Amino acid sequence: MDLRTALAAHKARRDKDKNCIMSMVFKEAAPSHRTRSREDDTVVALDTLTHQLLYFDSDPKTRNVVLDASVFQDQMARIASTPSGPSGHQQAGGEQGLTGPISGGVSVRYDLIDCNIDICGPEVLFQFTDNFDYQDLRNDFLKTTMSSEILGHKIHTHIITGE
Numbered sequence: 001m002d003l004r005t006a007l008a009a010h011k012a013r014r015d016k017d018k019n020c021i022m023s024m025v026f027k028e029a030a031p032s033h034r035t036r037s038r039e040d041d042t043v044v045a046l047d048t049l050t051h052q053l054l055y056f057d058s059d060p061k062t063r064n065v066v067l068d069a070s071v072f073q074d075q076m077a078r079i080a081s082t083p084s085g086p087s088g089h090q091q092a093g094g095e096q097g098l099t100g101p102i103s104g105g106v107s108v109r110y111d112l113i114d115c116n117i118d119i120c121g122p123e124v125l126f127q128f129t130d131n132f133d134y135q136d137l138r139n140d141f142l143k144t145t146m147s148s149e150i151l152g153h154k155i156h157t158h159i160i161t162g163e
Contacts, residue, residue, distance in 0.1 A: 006158040026112040
């Protein structure tokens with residue numbers, strides 16, 4: 001698994017926005033794929049334009065995915081703030097949506113294996129120092145960071161396909 005593209009993407013995001021503190025690496029694989037553990041029940045929601053992680057759950061006991069409505073409201077606010085908005089004009093890199101071209105959206109994925117490879121900025125280490133009760137990157141740090149809007153930290157994804 002070549003991680004050079006993941007490292008380059010993380011570095012490019014950090015150069016643009018210092019609040020991008022971590023990139024999680026996933027590999028595309030069907031839920032029934034032979035390399036996927038029966039214990040791996042990862043569901044993620046991500047911004048299709050920025051690859052920002054919006055939701056993460058890997059608990060095999062979870063039966064329902066519940067996304068906060070603010071996830072979609074934030075997406076609609078970003079779409080509405082683009083120069084041409086969700087009108088009939090094509091936007092760079094956009095996709096055809098229900099009301100016309102849009103510049104991103106939310107993708108809920110169940111076809112990813114969590115590689116447990118995280119590319120972290122120094123802020124992640126500081127968070128573990130400040131919150132000494134953190135014991136697990138996924139269960140403690142990730143959920144706390146994603147639910148906290150105070151610090152404005154962002155976690156992104158890098159999805160490996162075809163390897």
